[in-house]
Amino acid sequence: MTATETDELASEVESLRARVEEMGEVGDGEEKMSIIATKGTLDMAYPPLILASTAAAFGWDVRVFHTFWGLDIIHEDKTANLRVNPVGPDFPIPNIVAVLPGMERLATWMMKRKIAANDTATVSELVETCIDTGVELQACQMTMDLMGYEDDDFPEEVTTGVGAATAFRFMSDAEIQLLV
């Protein structure tokens, strides 16, 4: 190896070392999970809340961005009253029956009974648990306006006044990003 080549290698190593140090400064070492919650049915409220509280137990920085019907999961008047949609592939009855009056109430009642029988936490309990364990729950401002929801409709720990750019910025930096 010539002296020039050695010098080139040395300067290359130096610049790489500088980059590694720089990267170390950018990452704060805390792992992050971003969840976008878009659904407001009783069954679909569970996955984001369960994963969020579990990730918080792992010591992760977790943010759930609630948008469209996902807002209902954290809406004070709706959290405890989410319903099951009996129409579609998720519920084991024919659609022709599922569209009959009263079927939504029946399906919701059945699911709530199962939840209680299995000692599964309620949606309200899970929302509270998420807040207690430091999960940041965010309410999308654009869909709040669309649905006519006010800041007061959500628990005070919920972050309002945030938009897609806030969610995107966190997502780009997160190890796990989920759309539920």
Next chain:
Amino acid sequence: MTEYEIDENLDVRGESCPMPIVKTRQAVEKLDVGEVVEALSTDSGSKSDFDGWTAGSDDVELLSADEVEMDGETVYRFHVRKTQ
């Protein structure tokens, strides 16, 4: 028999996922480094969940995991130490 003492007891029998892990984490938060919490769970998913949780978290160590019969049901018993 064991080389450590139990500093805190947590009874999450009857609760299902994710509560056993979430509540054990909350109990660990209140421990000093080196202290141990004993958690009792009846959730059959707990065994795998405690393994995964302690392996994936930097500040806890699973000292033991076993099954005992208690009040006529199988109870999963975990000893978790706060390591930092």
